[in-house]
Amino acid sequence: MSKNIQKMQNVKSVREVEIKDKRVLIRVDFNVPLDDELNISDDTRIREAIPTINYCIDAGAKSIILVSHLGRPKGKSDEFSLKVILKRLERLLNKNVVFADLDNAQVTLNTLVDGSIILLENIRFYEGEEKNDDNLSKKLASLCDVYVNDAFGTSHRKHSSTYGVAKYANVKVAGLLLKKEIDSFAVALSNPIRPLLLIVGGSKVSSKLTLLTSILDVVDKIVIGGAMSNTFLKAVGYDMKDSLVEDNLLEEAKNILRIAKEKHVKIYLPVDVVTTTKDKKDIKIVPAQDVPDERMAVDIGPATVRLFNEVIRDCETIIWNGPLGMYEDQKFSRGTFSISHTIADTYAYSVIGGGDTADAVNRAGDKDSISFTSTGGGASLELLEGVVLPAFEVLDTRE
Template sequence: MISNLQTMNGVKSVKEIDVSGKRVLIRVDFNVPIDSQGNISDDRRIRSALSTINYCIDHNACSIILVSHLGNPKGGYEERYSLRHIQKRLERMLEKRVEFIEDFEASHDEMASCSLERVFLLENIRFHAGEKKNDPEFSKKLADICDVYVNDAFGTSHRKHASTYGITEFVDTKVAGFLMMREIEAFLKALEKPIRPIALVVGGSKISSKITLLTSIMPKIDKLIVGGAMSNTFLQALGYDMKHSMFEQDFVETARSVMEEAKKHNVKFYLPVDGVITDSVENPIDVRVTPVQDVLDEFSFVDIGPATLKLFSEAIELSNTIIWNGPMGIYEIDRFSKGTYKLASAIGASYAYTIVGGGDTADAVEKAGEKDNFSFISTGGGASLELLEGKILPGFEKLDRKEQ
């Protein structure tokens, strides 16, 4: 039976079509962190799109139109979310002039003509109400300025928006960019052709956001390692009093069923045995390490402890494929980041095929200085999560397929 991953891997890539003399619209993901002064603090997503953009330039596309969103504006123009912040960095990376288009509808005629070697960057596509609504009229307006549509925005490929989904109804040639194909190939290797044993490391705050992942992936893995605040719900289900620690009372029974499911599939299940606790997350005065059964009144878990790190590291050391999604604690606060960073070092030092599921985990790996020691770091948090859950992402759904 062909899996959903194999189905997505069967779409055509930009390399399999002729872009020469064509107007190419590339949906990129330039949703990068920008500080209050408009400075980009992490340009990894821009760098990830360069191979597709440069391929189209090198193969004589007559014009290249880059479409992206930035942040989540609530209605119309917001200066802090303007893609003007991206323009100069992109020009330096491409070593080429990039023309910024404030209103693509007003510039329709100019962009619709074939202008050899021109690269256009459209203003934040989410400033248009039709984008998130997947409005057919808006989708058609985007389609009217191109001959070829290339989706290379893996980070938004789980969204049915006009620029990631609706536009495909109105363009004859629609293919995936190199980043999209790299993402699918990486997860295909980890899930469809893994070198066993395969370990899934899951963290973050809520079990409710990862129930589908935990239940759907269970038959494919050998070990499940759970940390972060979501582990508190599992510990509560085992009868431990987590006191003021964050946990989801409504999902305690769900946690029990997940553990039963793991037992049914002979999956080794790992939970924290100790943790870092504090009297206050915002203004910590008392921070200490304690076993999970001895959480003090008025205290809460904020990171995994040294014994847990040793337990998790040993499980990781004996794994040949490792997928990691979710930090082990509140890594954004220095005092509570050790567990996440040391786990990143342990995974990075392993000889396994290692893949990070984007979002906060990718950020933590970067901050830990371990990004070069991982086999693959995904650019999509929500997209990689849905992909791990076994879903076909909308961004792949309507692209042209390779001939069988």
């Protein structure tokens, strides 16, 4: 795992190439959450892109073209137009930004003065984006002298704007955010201060099976919560009644527990759980082995919170991916929020990965006390699984 992280750390940064008088295409990640009125509810991803854009401005770039996706559109639609980003972006940059469609981008570039910034319309409006279409990749590359990937959240995708374009760009480097992401994970994974703890939650074991298997050679302890812990609890013999359980993965769960024991990695499971009925009106805390009929586990209980908090306080490096209960419902948020508070109160180096986990930490009011919060969900998960992310594979590297 550390060897692959070192490979990704070896990609060239935008700081290491000539930018002055160059046309710079930056793949940013402006895939921000919007409310029903199409207002931005969290602009973190836009803010994280600003340092790279400002660096290119200060370095004298002739023009800066910003490329991003928004949501999962099926063709062009106002609902997924990046026009909703424009005003916030201009406010954060304190500069005018020209909005353009990719089809008119070259014409627009030719009419603008040096130093102009262009935001292109949602790249996923083009069918070829997710297919890594060669023609689309060439078209993007033709707009620039330097290609900069600063979109960690999509760095695990082989799309035209994150992968294919690099094939045709003369210079292709990492943005400041992309470098910060990989360097922050390197601190936690390559040479961590031990004990190293992984806290993993979320709804499904299946989505994190590769992670749990591959990371056993890296971590010292693992805390498992959320709905995925139900599968592990059933694997050790508990009847979880109406709780979400992946019965087809019980043997896999048993295997992970067995291998962890062989490798002397301590795994902690909930000892009590918060349960409720289907209508979520009746709430009861019970031992994990005594879930009543017609009830489901929706959060870790107070005894588990104390247990997990003791484990957290004993560790020097903490990686957290996945909430430990249905935190989005205030009635079932105590477990996740308590864990968040404890991590924030420690002096451990802490890394948060995954959109739901970052949202939970933000709701708990602990965002500023976490060492590093990743902007990528699927990307951070694949990084923890030990793979070289595709976006890093195609960038220029140092000698």
